[in-house]
Amino acid sequence: MTKVLVTGASGFIGSTLIDSLLKTDKYTVYAGVRKNSSRKYLQDERINFITLSLDNPQLLHEELEKERFDCVFHLAGLTKAKRLEDFERINFGLTKNLVDALNPDETKLIYLSSFAAHGPADETTFEKARVTDENKPNTAYGRSKLKAEEYIRDNFKGRYVILRPTGVYGPRETDYFLFFQTIDNHIEPYLGFVRQHLTFVYCEDLVQVCISAFETPVTGKTYFVSDGRMYLDSEYAEISRQVLGVWTLKLKFPLFVVKWVSMFLDCVGRLTGRQFTLNRDKYAIMAARNWDCDIEDLKRDLNYVPQYDLKKGVEKTVAWYRKEKWLR
Ligand SMILES: NC(=O)c1ccc[n+]([C@@H]2O[C@H](COP(=O)([O-])OP(=O)(O)OC[C@H]3O[C@@H](n4cnc5c(N)ncnc54)[C@H](OP(=O)(O)O)[C@@H]3O)[C@@H](O)[C@H]2O)c1
Numbered sequence: 001m002t003k004v005l006v007t008g009a010s011g012f013i014g015s016t017l018i019d020s021l022l023k024t025d026k027y028t029v030y031a032g033v034r035k036n037s038s039r040k041y042l043q044d045e046r047i048n049f050i051t052l053s054l055d056n057p058q059l060l061h062e063e064l065e066k067e068r069f070d071c072v073f074h075l076a077g078l079t080k081a082k083r084l085e086d087f088e089r090i091n092f093g094l095t096k097n098l099v100d101a102l103n104p105d106e107t108k109l110i111y112l113s114s115f116a117a118h119g120p121a122d123e124t125t126f127e128k129a130r131v132t133d134e135n136k137p138n139t140a141y142g143r144s145k146l147k148a149e150e151y152i153r154d155n156f157k158g159r160y161v162i163l164r165p166t167g168v169y170g171p172r173e174t175d176y177f178l179f180f181q182t183i184d185n186h187i188e189p190y191l192g193f194v195r196q197h198l199t200f201v202y203c204e205d206l207v208q209v210c211i212s213a214f215e216t217p218v219t220g221k222t223y224f225v226s227d228g229r230m231y232l233d234s235e236y237a238e239i240s241r242q243v244l245g246v247w248t249l250k251l252k253f254p255l256f257v258v259k260w261v262s263m264f265l266d267c268v269g270r271l272t273g274r275q276f277t278l279n280r281d282k283y284a285i286m287a288a289r290n291w292d293c294d295i296e297d298l299k300r301d302l303n304y305v306p307q308y309d310l311k312k313g314v315e316k317t318v319a320w321y322r323k324e325k326w327l328r
Helices: 012-024 057-065 084-101 140-155 176-184 203-215 233-244 255-272 280-287 296-302 310-323
Strands: 002-007 027-033 048-051 071-074 108-112 160-165 167-169 187-191 200-202 221-225 249-253
Touching: 002 012, 012 027, 012 203, 057 084, 071 084, 071 203, 084 108, 084 140, 084 280, 108 140, 108 203, 140 160, 140 280, 160 203, 167 203, 167 310, 176 187, 176 233, 176 310, 187 233, 200 203, 200 310, 203 221, 203 296, 221 296, 233 310, 249 255, 255 280
Parallel strands: 002 027, 002 071, 027 048, 071 108, 108 160, 160 221, 167 200, 187 249
Antiparallel strands: none
């Protein structure tokens, strides 16, 4: 059987990818975890566990030498951090160590980068972001993901595909959850007064793209991943409100207020060691007005047909939050 490894297996997307890999019965699946990683969503007895020292090049080399993987899905990384420098240390650092440790002759590498590596699309023309654009990441997170991408392109001598998902939502996710929770509490928040172009991808569609990226002969390519549609911020709120079945009060927050709050939370975070969903780096993402991207090449090369638009995905997500009692 084809042997695959998922780094970041304990996370939202990693655990969803493992569920999908197991459904096909084609793969021997290895979950790359740390000693203290949660196994809450990794309960299937077919899962093989491998403790990886992604932050230690020597140990990692030894751990990977014992196993031969046909594919490594590299998802381990930080989406929020206590200190901005942690993004580069983890997102770039772990990727570099992994690339240096893998045998490129036997392993295809699928790297989960992010739309943030490109930075927002043009906010005057409102054109879609394209892979051929010049990358201008506007966050420490985005710069760390871009640096990791560049390291792979320059140094990995085997087959690889780099995926740049836009906002990923679905069961188990905790950041978009805060938005659904706010709507459920009858508040419909808007950041800034200028319309926002948003894109989304439901987690199950994204993990199917990850699997296709491995299964097809495509190599050396970078793709944005979304559900192929652009949603205005008002449409996103409206869909969420409808699915939750609640009335809401629209509240528009000026961006400078959001910026002050995020700077304040950064200070509190530094003093207390707590991590907040809103911080200066996240502010830069939320303040940007255009997160639309072109996925025509992804559809063509990987035969990608998104199965979930936002309404269908939010319905499934909210049903899960309710089943798990995250929402009433
Ligand atoms: N969620 C999104 O909207 C989105 C969008 C675009 C791209 N992505 C990318 O997708 C990947 C997965 O994201 P996610 O949303 O699933 O995040 P997540 O739920 O926070 O999971 C992150 C995973 O990375 C692991 N990890 C973090 N720091 C590590 C370290 N120092 N050493 C080893 N493992 C470490 C975590 O392991 P522990 O459990 O041990 O901490 C966890 O398994 C990330 O690379 C992210 O940049 C996410």
